[in-house]
């Protein structure tokens with residue numbers, strides 16, 4: 468299972484612990500991306516910076532990186548979903564025996580297009596400064612780290628949904644059979660937990676993102692990423708998209 472999770476235990480508590488640990492990764496990834504300005508040439512559809520490749524430079528870098536990672540077995544892991552799944556090379560390394568806790572229908576759920584669109588068009592402009600420093604390859608590597616961390620967190624909804632189903636099949640089976648997405652959304656929602664998640668990620672952005680001085684204890688008011696943007700990221704996108712994955716997973720759970 469994911470970062471910080473042992474693999475043998477599969478409970479709502481252990482899954483939530485992993486989601487909490489993944490918050491750290493996401494906040495640090497955003498702080499790393501914020502070191503670079505927007506570098507918008509990287510995302511320009513019509514610049515064709517790479518001879519023989521048509522499309523933005525970020526697509527080229529992500530596709531090539533995913534191809535190498537696919538050969539090294541990244542996408543054999545049920546927690547990982549590629550952004551460019553078409554024509555990915557197969558894994559060349561011996562298969563690791565990942566615990567197969569998900570229903571087989573879960574494998575086909577990949578909402579990375581929505582994550583990509585949200586990250587590039589809505590989130591990035593909220594936390595990076597305008598400008599161009601020419602560091603396109605490093606910026607794209609940093610984007611990919613953010614995208615992969617967000618994708619892992621959001622698709623973790625598959626595991627959350629599986630454990631919720633196993634804990635209360637009698638509640639979930641009727642709306643699954645009726646293909647009632649609204650009822651499933653109601654059942655899986657826990658507003659108290661969502662509130663806590665949003666508060667905690669904002670706090671993490673405050674704690675991790677302040678300038679630390681060796682000489683005194685003054686608390687800085689400058690943060691590497693605006694904590695309210697991190698809270699908004701979870702409120703508007705991460706939690707709703709995780710819930711979308713949960714519903715998509717549950718709808719297929721009895722197929």
Ligand SMILES: O=C(O)C(=O)C[C@]1(C(=O)O)C=C[C@@H](O)C=C1
Pocket residue numbers: 483486627655656657658660661664705706707709710
């Ligand atoms: O922890 C859960 O129960 C989840 O389903 C995850 C999550 C989230 O994305 O953080 C999503 C839906 C719930 O309303 C609460 C939290």
